[in-house]
Amino acid sequence: MSKTKTTDTNYSPTMVSDKLEVLYELQNVDSQIDKVRVLRGELPLEVEDLEVEIKKLNDRLEKQSDIESEFNNSIVLQENKIKEANALIKKYETQQMKVRNNREFDAINKEMEFQGLEIELANKKIKGVGVELEENAGKIKLIKAKIRERKKHLKKKKTELDSIIQSTEKEEAKLLSKKKKVSKLIPDSLMSSYDSIRLASRNGLAVVKVSRGACGGCFSSITSQHHLNIKLRKEIYFCENCGRILVPDDIDSK
Numbered sequence: 001m002s003k004t005k006t007t008d009t010n011y012s013p014t015m016v017s018d019k020l021e022v023l024y025e026l027q028n029v030d031s032q033i034d035k036v037r038v039l040r041g042e043l044p045l046e047v048e049d050l051e052v053e054i055k056k057l058n059d060r061l062e063k064q065s066d067i068e069s070e071f072n073n074s075i076v077l078q079e080n081k082i083k084e085a086n087a088l089i090k091k092y093e094t095q096q097m098k099v100r101n102n103r104e105f106d107a108i109n110k111e112m113e114f115q116g117l118e119i120e121l122a123n124k125k126i127k128g129v130g131v132e133l134e135e136n137a138g139k140i141k142l143i144k145a146k147i148r149e150r151k152k153h154l155k156k157k158k159t160e161l162d163s164i165i166q167s168t169e170k171e172e173a174k175l176l177s178k179k180k181k182v183s184k185l186i187p188d189s190l191m192s193s194y195d196s197i198r199l200a201s202r203n204g205l206a207v208v209k210v211s212r213g214a215c216g217g218c219f220s221s222i223t224s225q226h227h228l229n230i231k232l233r234k235e236i237y238f239c240e241n242c243g244r245i246l247v248p249d250d251i252d253s254k
């Protein structure tokens with residue numbers, strides 16, 4: 001929009017001045033509504049982050065628990081091997097009593113020795129797994145403590161955020177009813193200009209003050225004649241560069 005002024009130039013100075021003041025007020029209300037909405041939009045993110053963190057911790061806990069049962073299974077496996085070896089040794093002992101010669105005796109002895117080694121190996125493995133099991137139990141304990149702590153934090157945050165959301169909703173409702181009242185004082189054509197400028201503006205500003213001879217929205221300079229007219233509140237001026245509605249910097253000094 002590069003129009004310099006409204007087509008309707010029949011406003012009396014007081015009427016223009018009133019409209020500028022109402023537009024400025026509307027802008028303030030809208031900016032406050034924007035702020036409340038942005039705030040409320042960001043709040044649940046914190047809770048969401050915590051929920052994701054807890055889920056990751058639970059996944060880790062599950063993984064460590066799986067590892068724990070794997071370790072326990074391998075201990076059972078080794079214990080069974082020991083039982084089998086012991087049973088074999090017992091069997092060999094009775095066999096040895098019935099041998100007929102040295103050759104047979106030595107052969108059985110070799111078998112027994114072998115089973116003895118098997119038992120030794122299994123015990124060694126059990127010991128090794130035991131160390132790892134202990135290490136893993138330490139990890140599980142830490143993760144469980146962390147989950148408890150994060151859950152407590154989440155609960156606190158949730159209550160906190162619920163109350164903030166409630167209060168921002170109340171504030172927004174109040175601001176919206178104020179906006180409704182203020183909007184009624186603005187002619188339809190001006191209102192639709194305002195709405196479309198606001199929609200196009202990234203920061204939601206449709207009405208800006210003139211600041212040091214420049215548009216307060218895009219900072220491009222304004223001719224001194226326009227500046228003077230804006231100061232005198234003669235007409236409604238739009239910034240030639242960004243299209244925003246320009247109001248004098250003393251608009252709110254009443």
Ligand SMILES: [Zn+2]
Nearest residue numbers: 215218239242
């Ligand atoms: Zn501008």
